[in-house]
Amino acid sequence: MKTRIKELRKANKLSQEELALEVGTTRQTITSIEVEKYTASLVLAYKIARYFKLTIEDVFDFSDVEY
Amino acid sequence: MENFKNKLKKRRILFIVVVILIVAVSILEAFSIIGSSKETFTDGMTDGIAWGTYIALGFGALAQIIRISRMLTNETMLKKAYNRENDERLKMIRSKAGMPMLLITSIAMFVVGIAFSSINETVFYTLLAAGYVQLLCGVGVKLYCLKTM
Numbered sequence: 410m411k412t413r414i415k416e417l418r419k420a421n422k423l424s425q426e427e428l429a430l431e432v433g434t435t436r437q438t439i440t441s442i443e444v445e446k447y448t449a450s451l452v453l454a455y456k457i458a459r460y461f462k463l464t465i466e467d468v469f470d471f472s473d474v475e476y
Numbered sequence: 477m478e479n480f481k482n483k484l485k486k487r488r489i490l491f492i493v494v495v496i497l498i499v500a501v502s503i504l505e506a507f508s509i510i511g512s513s514k515e516t517f518t519d520g521m522t523d524g525i526a527w528g529t530y531i532a533l534g535f536g537a538l539a540q541i542i543r544i545s546r547m548l549t550n551e552t553m554l555k556k557a558y559n560r561e562n563d564e565r566l567k568m569i570r571s572k573a574g575m576p577m578l579l580i581t582s583i584a585m586f587v588v589g590i591a592f593s594s595i596n597e598t599v600f601y602t603l604l605a606a607g608y609v610q611l612l613c614g615v616g617v618k619l620y621c622l623k624t625m
Contacts, residue, residue, distance in 0.1 A: 430555060437622075438565040447625050450564050 411470035415443045417461050432456040480558050481548065488544045491537040498534035502527070522593040522600055529586055569625060573618035582607040582614075 418428055425439040434453060441447035449457065449469070458465045505527065547553045560566065570576070589603030 429559065430552075433559050433562065435556075435560055435563045435566065438563055441565060441625060447565055453564060 410445060410448045410473065412442060412445075413468050413470075414439065414457060417463075417468065421461070428457075428460070431460055477554070477558060480561070481554070484544050484548060484554075484557075488541055488548075491540045491544070494537040495534055495541065498530050498537070502530055502534070505530075522597060525604065526590040526593055529590060533583075565625060569618060569621040572621050573614045575614060575618065578610055578614040582611045585610070 414428075418425070425436045425443075429436045429439045432453065433456065438447065438449075438453075442449050451465075454465050454469055458468045461468060505523075547557050585603045585607035589600045589607065592603070593600040
């Protein structure tokens, strides 16, 4: 799943390690989400979105999701 | 976080007990109070493998004690360890690789194998080989998942 995490991190001058510490995950998981290898759970997506003061839809791109 | 700290303290105590037991067994074996005879090549080999496994387990436990002690004194390290333990992706990978059950059964196989080494040689080798292969499979799956997920 495409995300705006990398872009938001860069805008906030935040490293993967710092973001991981803030949202309670590991740097490797942030990397995996950024490179679209792993899809974050609802809880982690919520934590990441809340950290950037955005909604989940603003951070994660659901356009590829089939209904 | 306090619960995690208490969990780490309990884990440290467990590892200290393991180290004490291994040191005690090693001392007893060094003075030939326990352990199999070393008269034949096979006896010496089983004894050597058993001794090596004890030492490896001991050093592993000692490394864990040092790691946990450092974590308990450093807040950032503690937070990272907490995140690592509760990370959803790593939890999924661990469950795919059959951890921690695979690790527990492998250690149980080693312990039972060593305990039976003086009674039946075939059982000793079979359990040791099965334990190692099982561990190797688990590590292989874990590495594969770490790379692809």
